[in-house]
Amino acid sequence: MTRIVVLGAGVSGHTAAAFLNRWLGKDAAVTVISPNPDYNWLPSNIWVGLGRMAPKDVLVPLAPIYERVGIEFKQARALGIFPHGSAALDKPHVEIESTGDKQPGTRELVAYDFLINATGPKLQFEATEGLGPAGHSLSVCTADHAEHTAKVFFSHIQAMKAGARRRFVIGTGHGTCTCEGAAFEYAVNLEFELRRHGVRDKAEVIYLSNEYVLGDFGMGGAYIRRNGYNTPINIFTESLFAERGIDWILRSHVQKVEASRLWYKNLDGEEHELPFDMAMLLPPFSGVGLKAYDRSGADITHRLFAPNGFMRVDADYSPKPFQQWSAQDWPRVYQSPEFSNIFAAGIAFAPPHAISTPRTTKDGTPIFPAPPRTGMPSASIGKAVARSIRDSIEGKPAPLHAASMAEMGAACIASTGTGLLRGSAASMTVFPIVPDFERYREYGRDLSLTAGEIGLAGHWIKHLLHYMFLYKARLRPGWAAIPE
Numbered sequence: 001m002t003r004i005v006v007l008g009a010g011v012s013g014h015t016a017a018a019f020l021n022r023w024l025g026k027d028a029a030v031t032v033i034s035p036n037p038d039y040n041w042l043p044s045n046i047w048v049g050l051g052r053m054a055p056k057d058v059l060v061p062l063a064p065i066y067e068r069v070g071i072e073f074k075q076a077r078a079l080g081i082f083p084h085g086s087a088a089l090d091k092p093h094v095e096i097e098s099t100g101d102k103q104p105g106t107r108e109l110v111a112y113d114f115l116i117n118a119t120g121p122k123l124q125f126e127a128t129e130g131l132g133p134a135g136h137s138l139s140v141c142t143a144d145h146a147e148h149t150a151k152v153f154f155s156h157i158q159a160m161k162a163g164a165r166r167r168f169v170i171g172t173g174h175g176t177c178t179c180e181g182a183a184f185e186y187a188v189n190l191e192f193e194l195r196r197h198g199v200r201d202k203a204e205v206i207y208l209s210n211e212y213v214l215g216d217f218g219m220g221g222a223y224i225r226r227n228g229y230n231t232p233i234n235i236f237t238e239s240l241f242a243e244r245g246i247d248w249i250l251r252s253h254v255q256k257v258e259a260s261r262l263w264y265k266n267l268d269g270e271e272h273e274l275p276f277d278m279a280m281l282l283p284p285f286s287g288v289g290l291k292a293y294d295r296s297g298a299d300i301t302h303r304l305f306a307p308n309g310f311m312r313v314d315a316d317y318s319p320k321p322f323q324q325w326s327a328q329d330w331p332r333v334y335q336s337p338e339f340s341n342i343f344a345a346g347i348a349f350a351p352p353h354a355i356s357t358p359r360t361t362k363d364g365t366p367i368f369p370a371p372p373r374t375g376m377p378s379a380s381i382g383k384a385v386a387r388s389i390r391d392s393i394e395g396k397p398a399p400l401h402a403a404s405m406a407e408m409g410a411a412c413i414a415s416t417g418t419g420l421l422r423g424s425a426a427s428m429t430v431f432p433i434v435p436d437f438e439r440y441r442e443y444g445r446d447l448s449l450t451a452g453e454i455g456l457a458g459h460w461i462k463h464l465l466h467y468m469f470l471y472k473a474r475l476r477p478g479w480a481a482i483p484e
Contacts, residue, residue: 002028002393005094005112007078007290009034009062011042011375012346013118015382015484018475021071023390031110035077035099037061039473040143043375044466046185048146049280050193051154055143060473069475074110075100078119078288081304082109083339084295092341114389117311117344118382121285124174128283130257131173137257137279140186149280153190156278160199166277169262171208173281175253178370180209180217183282184237185414188426190280191244192416200245207241207248208264208274208281210367212359214238214248217412218369220356222430223443224452230443233428236452240426249274251359253367254281269361285347285370287311303338310350312337317352325353327406327436333399334385343385343399346378355434376410377403377433379484406434409449415462425458 002024006017009032021030038059047053066073076096083092091111098106123141125132132139138152139145156166170187172180187207194200207214213221215237222233241248251267261275287309292301305311314337316329329352336342344350351371359368373381381403388399409431416424429451435444443450472479 001026002113003111004028004030004114004116004389005110006030006032006116006118007034007094008032008118008120008346008348009036009039009073010118010120010346010378012120012348012378012382013116014039014062014473015379016116016118016345016386017071018069019383019386019480020389021069022480023386024393028393029072031072031074031112032062032066033074033076033078033094033096033110034062035075037063037075037100038143041466041470041473045140045143045146046182046189048143049138049140049149049153049186050189051150052189052193055147058470059143060470065473065475074098074108076108078290079107080291080293081115081342082293082295083304083342086293086295086297113341114392115342116382116385116389117290117342117348118346119288119290120347122288122309123283124286125283127176128174128254128257130262131254131281131283135257136259137173137262137281139282140182140280141282152278153193157193157197157199160194160202161197163202165202165204167204167206167275169206169208169274169276169279169281171206171249171281172210172369173254173257174284175210175265175365175367176284176370177210177282178218178285178372179282179374180211180369181372181412181414183207183209183280184215184217186280187246188240188244188414188416191246205244205246206274206276207246208252208254209248209250210253210369211250212267212357212368214241214250216356216369218354218356218372219430219433220435220444222428222445222450223447224428224450225447226452230447233452236428237426240454251367253361253365257281265361265365265367267359267361267367269363287348287350304336304342306350308350311342311344311348313344313349315350315352317350322353322358327404327432327434327438329353330404330406330434332402332404332407333388334381334403335388335399343389345381345385347373349373349381371405371434373405375412376484377405377408380408383484404434406432406436408432413458413462413465415459424454424456425462426452426454427458427461428452
């Protein structure tokens with residue numbers, strides 16, 4: 001029996017494991033290894049971070065689901081990959097360490113015929129002094145972080161109701177952060193909640209970002225066609241902020257966060273101090289720190305992973321000037337060039353380069369967004385990898401199935417509020433995610449499939465997606481028919 005091991009149970013890993021189990025049945029044994037007991041629908045952490053949902057509304061316990069459908073689940077973190085085997089186990093395997101309640105810290109070797117690395121990111125709060133829940137800023141990167149953030153937010157609501165004024169700083173906590181869309185959505189949701197609580201007049205909301213223009217989102221921005229004009233997306237996003245009285249500071253790298261104040265540097269090299277009462281700042285990402293070893297135990301991590309800890313796949317990683325970067329550099333099948341039975345999916349794969357234009361200060365400090373790889377792309381990549389592994393097991397040439405970010409589109413819905421009749425959403429679609437200036441010479445994208453609008457319809461869709469994807473995550477009847 002073929003043994004498939006999936007490291008990680010986020011959007012990409014959970015998707016891959018579920019489809020492999022469905023397609024292969026008793027012809028393969030699927031094992032999922034994750035340090036967390038729950039699946040977290042990350043987009044809705046925004047609402048948890050403002051008290052509109054509880055952690056239980058965005059978390060799904062994995063063990064009962066996997067037991068029901070016949071997937072083996074081990075609550076553990078992966079430590080090392082042994083693609084040639086080792087003295088302890090002749091077959092390719094991973095070494096894991098239990099994080100469950102029973103025998104935490106216990107190590108085990110798990111053999112595989114195929115391995116999917118879907119470990120996601122390490123949250124590098126340590127990249128900026130004082131950043132993160134252990135320091136002086138807040139986060140919505142996990143359900144626990146978001147729950148704590150909501151409690152702090154409500155304490156400020158009560159203070160404002162008593163007459164105090166507050167400054168909220170939302171954004172990125174380092175010059176190389178990604179997930180600007182999440183910070184953007186949290187900012188507009190926070191502003192909505194301030195109005196809902198009747199304290200908007202006592203609050204200043206500032207969006208602080210490493211983006212060169214508002215709405216870059218790590219995708220190099222976009223153009224959208226509206227009323228016969230091709231309009232840069234920053235006009236769309238700036239109008240959204242202007243209507244809500246949200247100020248913005250761009251092209252900035254946070255250098256240090258202390259209690260009630262932070263320091264940042266901008267692309268011009270200017271350094272500024274910014275006092276705040278509450279700061280929700282996202283961290284940069286890296287790989288989780290997986291190591292790789294040959295049969296003798298020698299470290300071969302550099303053969304599988306890039307220096308940032310993400311796994312190398314079928315991308316063009318050759319160093320070249322920005323002007324020579326191409327959509328063709330991006331991976332299509334997410335297979336390790338070193339080991340054909342190892343794949344990386346979701347955030348775990350190493351991008352060949354940024355999508356946004358790389359920029360640095362005169363002293364060399366990088367200030368530009370890293371590429372986003374979450375949500376729809378992660379799920380699509382996980383499913384494509386699962387298809388390729390299925391085909392290989394069935395004797396077909398593999399991998400046949402591609403999910404290049406330069407050949408797929410994505411949708412982003414930044415919704416405010418959670419009610420059915422109150423709130424709105426900024427809905428944006430881009431195609432492709434990675435601009436392809438060879439196919440779409442002027443703007444890099446198909447403007448007939450790249451659009452944006454603000455209104456209640458997108459707000460409803462965001463609610464529908466929340467419940468639909470949690471239903472899918474639970475692998476309920478018909479789950480496979482729900483698109484990625």
